[in-house]
Amino acid sequence: MYCPECGTESSDNTNFCQQCGENLKQSSELVTKTPKTGSTNGKVKCPVCHAHNPAGVSKCKYCGEWIDKSNAPYPHTLSTVLGYIFAILGGWLGLVFGLYLLRQDNKKAKLHGKIILGILGLWVLILIALAMS
Incomplete structure (x- = not known):
């Protein structure tokens, strides 16, 4: 499965895009874009749900929270x-x-x-x- 927003490849059990945070379960759009290349090997742990995500992702693929809050948009x-x-x-x-x-x-x-x-x-x-x- 590919994210309809950014084209990043995700596994079928992923709820949110690893790169842009798009909710993949609510998206009904058929995705034909190719995945982005250049991802690095390794794992990074989500600070909220503690799930292991591939290195270099911006948001957790399970809970959708920011892996590194310094990359998050300023909400105030x-x-x-x-x-x-x-x-x-x-x-x-x-x-x-x-x-x-x-x-x-x-x-x-x-x-x-x-x-x-x-x-x-x-x-x-x-x-x-x-x-x-």
Whole structure:
């Protein structure tokens, strides 16, 4: 069986494409593409379901989770952008977005959350300095 999205060859008992993560069980499209070449030998263990996958795959062929989360798309783009906008404008929503990002299980999200809270901290210092003068 070949993935209808990227053409990677997969075994019949595979639920998700090893390369792009396409759900193969829900796909009704007839696949005629040829598989991609150049895969490496070896196995890599899924961090979620602990299944062994061929080396070089992006997603687990059994559960569909990312093997290496650094390759996963950043899921908090909108929250990050809105957080920066509201933090720069000095609004309380910047605090909400900053705290939201800080609580996520993603290093990039935590970093952006800290930066947003830092920007808000600067706003507080500026307001205090203006109030004292």
